[in-house]
Each structure stands twice: as C-alpha cells, then as structure tokens.
Amino acid sequence: MSRLDKHVRAAHPDLSWRQVREAIEKSQVTIDGHVERDPGAKVAGGAKVVLDISRPAKALVRAPFVILHEDDDIANSPYEGLVGVDGMSPRVLDVLNGQSRCE
Numbered sequence: 001m002s003r004l005d006k007h008v009r010a011a012h013p014d015l016s017w018r019q020v021r022e023a024i025e026k027s028q029v030t031i032d033g034h035v036e037r038d039p040g041a042k043v044a045g046g047a048k049v050v051l052d053i054s055r056p057a058k059a060l061v062r063a064p065f066v067i068l069h070e071d072d073d074i075a076n077s078p079y080e081g082l083v084g085v086d087g088m089s090p091r092v093l094d095v096l097n098g099q100s101r102c103e
Contacts, residue, residue: 004029005039007049026057 008020008029015023021039023029029036030050031043043049 001042001044003039004031004036004041004043004049007043008051011049012051023051023053026059028052028055028057 004024005017005020008024009015009017012020024039025037027035027037028051030048030052031041032048
C-alpha cells in the first residue's frame with residue numbers, strides 16, 4: 001500500500017507536489033471510480049487511480065469542526081448547502097455554517 005499523493009506523483013512526475021495535493025483535495029482524483037480527497041489515503045496494490053484535471057474542481061472547505069458523517073442522499077432540502085441534521089432548526093444550521101444572525 002502507498003499514499004495516494006505519492007502514487008499520483010509517481011504517475012505524473014511533471015506535476016509538483018502542491019499540484020498533486022490540490023488535485024486530490026479538489027476531487028479530481030479517483031481510486032477505483034470513487035473520489036478521494038485525502039492526499040494521505042492508502043492505495044492498495046492493483047487499485048485503479050485516475051487523475052482527471054478536466055473534472056470540475058470542488059472547492060476545499062475547511063470546517064471549524066470535525067465532520068462526523070457526510071451523506072449524498074439528502075434531496076429536496078429547503079436548506080440545501082447547509083449542514084443537514086435531523087431535528088435541528090434553521091437557526092442552529094445557520095450557526096453551524098458560520099452565518100450568525102440574530103432573530
């Protein structure tokens with residue numbers, strides 16, 4: 001097993017380490033078809049790693065808190081783009097997303 005950033009750098013020696021890490025963090029690298037955003041992720045032998053710089057880059061968001069779970073299955077939410085947690089009011093969602101507004 002090797003680190004993802006080392007694997008991509010070895011396959012693309014024309015890229016700098018910074019370019020490799022940024023491509024990974026912007027969701028432009030997949031391992032066996034799944035996007036991996038952690039440059040330190042482990043790559044198993046025989047895994048198919050693809051760098052696709054034509055893939056639209058996703059902005060890297062540094063949250064001020066630890067993300068415990070991410071879910072792509074939230075649909076038709078009136079709070080699209082905000083933290084989606086069952087039972088939380090829009091006010092709590094605003095605070096978690098750094099939009100401090102007083103009501």
